[in-house]
Structure formats: structure tokens, C-alpha cells
Amino acid sequence: MxxxxxxxxxxxxxxxxxxxLPARGQSVSLYGETLKTSCPLNCRDVTSKxxxxxxxxxxxxxxxxxxxxxxxxxxxxPDYDIMRLEISPDGLSRYYSTTADRRDSIMYRARTDANHRxxxxxxxxxxxxxxxxxxxxxxxxxxxxxxxxxxxxxREEFEYTEPVPQMTWQFLxxxxxxxxxxxxxxxxxxxxxxxxxxxxxxxxxISAGPWKFSGLPGLILxxxxxxxxxxxxxxxxxxxxxxxxxxxPKYDCITNHVSCGVPLxxxxxxTRKQALDLERRRWADPFGMIISSGGSVQMTVMQNGEIISDxxxxxxxxxxxxxxxxxxxxxx
Numbered sequence: 001m002x003x004x005x006x007x008x009x010x011x012x013x014x015x016x017x018x019x020x021l022p023a024r025g026q027s028v029s030l031y032g033e034t035l036k037t038s039c040p041l042n043c044r045d046v047t048s049k050x051x052x053x054x055x056x057x058x059x060x061x062x063x064x065x066x067x068x069x070x071x072x073x074x075x076x077x078p079d080y081d082i083m084r085l086e087i088s089p090d091g092l093s094r095y096y097s098t099t100a101d102r103r104d105s106i107m108y109r110a111r112t113d114a115n116h117r118x119x120x121x122x123x124x125x126x127x128x129x130x131x132x133x134x135x136x137x138x139x140x141x142x143x144x145x146x147x148x149x150x151x152x153x154x155r156e157e158f159e160y161t162e163p164v165p166q167m168t169w170q171f172l173x174x175x176x177x178x179x180x181x182x183x184x185x186x187x188x189x190x191x192x193x194x195x196x197x198x199x200x201x202x203x204x205x206i207s208a209g210p211w212k213f214s215g216l217p218g219l220i221l222x223x224x225x226x227x228x229x230x231x232x233x234x235x236x237x238x239x240x241x242x243x244x245x246x247x248x249p250k251y252d253c254i255t256n257h258v259s260c261g262v263p264l265x266x267x268x269x270x271t272r273k274q275a276l277d278l279e280r281r282r283w284a285d286p287f288g289m290i291i292s293s294g295g296s297v298q299m300t301v302m303q304n305g306e307i308i309s310d311x312x313x314x315x316x317x318x319x320x321x322x323x324x325x326x327x328x329x330x331x332x
Contacts, residue, residue, distance in 0.1 A: 029067040029076040030323055032131030038282045038289050039100075039134050040152040040265060043107035043122070049245035052141065055086035059219065060098070060236035061210045063133070069228035070327050077129045083232070086244050087208055093139040094244045095210060099132040100152075137211060138246070139164065147212060150247070150267075151275060153282070154289045157247065157267045160275050167191055167215050179221040180234045187216055193331025195226040204237075211329070229327050276330060283326045287313045 066078040084101075087093045103122045110120045134152035141148050148161045172186040177199045184199035191212075198209065200218040209220025210232045221234040249265060270278075281288065287297045297313040299321060313321060 028128045029074065029079055031065050031067055031079045031326060032129060034283060034286050034323055034326065035131050035133065038153045038286065039132060040154065043104045044100075044134075044152060044157075044247050044265060045249070046104050046108045048247050048249050050248040051243040052246045053088045053090070053092040053244040054241060055088050055093075055244050056239065056241050057087040057206065058238045058240060059085040059087075059210075059221070059234050061085065061232045062235050063210065064231045066229055066231070079129050079131050081131050081133045082235075083133070083210060085208065085210060086242070087206060088244060091140045091144065092244060093208055094136060094246075095139075096136040097133040099126065099130060100134045103132055139208065139214060141246075149275065151278070152265065153278065154293050154295070155265060157265050158270050158275060158278060159267055160270050160272050162272050164214065165191065165212055167213070169216055172197065177222065180237050182221060184221055185218070192329075194230075194329065196223055197226070198223045230329060276328070279328050283323045285318065286321060286323060287318050291315060291318065
């Protein structure tokens with residue numbers, strides 16, 4: 001087993017984060033930048049990926065969050081992530097961010113490279129508007145009929161399990177839509193406070209889709225939320241096979257018969273309601289989780305490429321960095 005060693009996180013120690021937020025009115029919205037303030041500081045340890053099943057079908061989606069539909073006074077480039085859905089023949093699936101997955105790999109290589117010195121550049125490879133969603137959704141896990149969500153924030157993974165949502169679908173009499181070469185029919189539903197129109201492919205008889213969507217007689221390839229903020233569209237489909245993974249802090253220790261030591265992340269079981277509260281806290285107190293875990297934050301605000309303010313964020317002054325309410329998927 002390769003020995004892991006501490007590294008610097010950007011220009012600071014592991015429990016320190018550097019936030020550089022664009023001033024309001026610039027083309028990149030605060031959505032993706034705010035996600036960075038609560039993403040796992042050490043990323044996730046790729047050696048702790050435990051196989052829990054085998055996929056035989058994958059779909060890659062572009063998941064878009066258009067803040068222009070929410071803040072009509074803004075002029076933003078829509079934020080997006082590239083998500084991957086891995087589906088097993090027995091109905092188990094994992095939906096996760098390929099951006100977060102790549103950041104994990106970059107951090108792992110830096111941590112295990114004996115010649116590495118200095119900070120870690122996790123994001124220069126991608127456009128500024130591409131964010132990393134540290135949230136994995138497992139359908140039919142740990143048991144059939146259950147859905148589990150894992151959200152990574154700072155030094156913990158928060159996990160909750162609920163029954164697979166039973167969405168009430170209504171087939172819509174609107175023209176079909178072609179997605180990735182498949183003719184798709186339309187259906188609509190209201191789910192936890194938001195209305196959605198989806199397009200599913202009867203040619204692919206798999207009752208699954210991005211995020212928590214399922215329950216139609218065909219694979220869901222596109223989704224539009226009625227306000228225009230959230231949307232998903234498949235950009236690639238494959239019948240490749242491979243392992244479906246779950247992050248388990250003890251897995252690498254068990255498989256390599258070595259002492260675990262201190263895991264990079266802890267798993268904390270919570271309820272869905274607590275998860276929604278954490279998501280809202282992410283916007284209302286973007287640096288609170290880092291500070292409460294013993295870390296420190298240096299806040300740099302830039303405008304037109306120049307630094308206009310630079311200070312340490314503390315418990316006393318962090319309230320002024322609260323952001324306007326940013327929309328969430330589940331309103332109830």
C-alpha cells in the first residue's frame with residue numbers, strides 16, 4: 001500500500017480553504033463558487049471505493065443550473081456539471097458527478113506522489129461555470145426499494161436513506177423529442193414542490209433516470225423543471241460494464257490488511273430533513289462548516305481580475321459573507 005502523506009490545500013494547510021468569489025454582475029454565478037466552500041477539503045479517498053455491484057449500462061448527463069431563471073437581473077453563464085448514471089441489471093444504480101470524481105483523483109495523485117511539493121490545483125482543467133457536486137445517489141441500496149444519498153461536506157459524508165420515491169406520472173400530449181438518437185415521449189410530475197417535464201425512451205426498457213427520477217416504462221434521458229432553473233439532458237449512452245462503487249473509509253484498510261489510522265472522512269447518518277437543512281446552511285453560512293471544524297478561511301473578492309478585499313473569515317465577521325438564497329431541488 002502506498003503511504004499517504006499530508007499536503008497543502010491550495011496555498012494553505014489541509015484545514016484551510018481559499019475562496020475567490022467573483023463580484024456580483026460578472027458572468028459566472030455564485031452557485032458553483034459557493035459549492036466549493038463546503039466541498040470535502042481533502043476530496044474523497046479513491047482507495048476507499050468499495051464495489052457493491054456491477055453496471056451494464058451508463059448514461060452521461062449534462063446537469064444545468066441556470067441562475068438567470070432565478071435572478072432575472074443577473075447575466076450569468078449557466079452553471080453545469082457532467083453527471084454519470086451507472087445501472088446494474090438488478091436495478092441498483094449510482095448517480096454521481098464526474099467533476100468531483102476527477103478532483104478526487106487529482107488530489108490522490110498529489111497525496112501519493114513522493115515528489116509533489118506545494119499546493120494542489122483541482123480546478124484549472126475545467127471552465128469556471130462547471131461545478132463539482134459532491135452528492136451521490138444510490139437507487140435500490142442498501143436494499144431493494146430504498147434510495148440512499150451521500151453528500152460530502154468539509155470533513156464528513158452525510159448519508160440518509162429513504163424509500164424510493166413513488167412519483168405520480170402523467171403522459172403528456174406534446175411532440176416527441178430526440179435525445180442521443182432515441183425518440184423520447186414526454187411525461188410530467190410534481191415532486192417535492194417542483195414541477196418537471198421529462199422525456200423517456202421506450203426503446204430502452206429501464207425504469208431509471210438522473211437524480212431521484214424513476215418509475216417510467218423507459219430510461220429518462222432529459223428533464224426540465226418548470227421555472228427553468230434546473231435541467232438534465234443525456235449527452236452519452238454506453239453499454240460498457242464495470243463496478244459500481246460506494247466510498248467506505250474502512251475498505252482500503254480491510255482489503256490491504258493494514259491499520260486504518262485516521263480516515264480522511266467520517267460517515268454521519270442523518271435524516272432527509274437534516275440534509276435539506278444542511279443544504280440551506282451551505283448558502284446562508286458558506287464558511288461556517290469549515291470554521292466549526294477547526295479550519296480557517298481567507299476570503300478574497302475579485303473584480304475585473306483585481307483583488308478588492310482580502311481578509312480572514314472568523315466567527316465574528318462571517319455573517320457578512322452570507323449569500324442570497326440559492327434555489328434547491330427539494331422544497332419540501
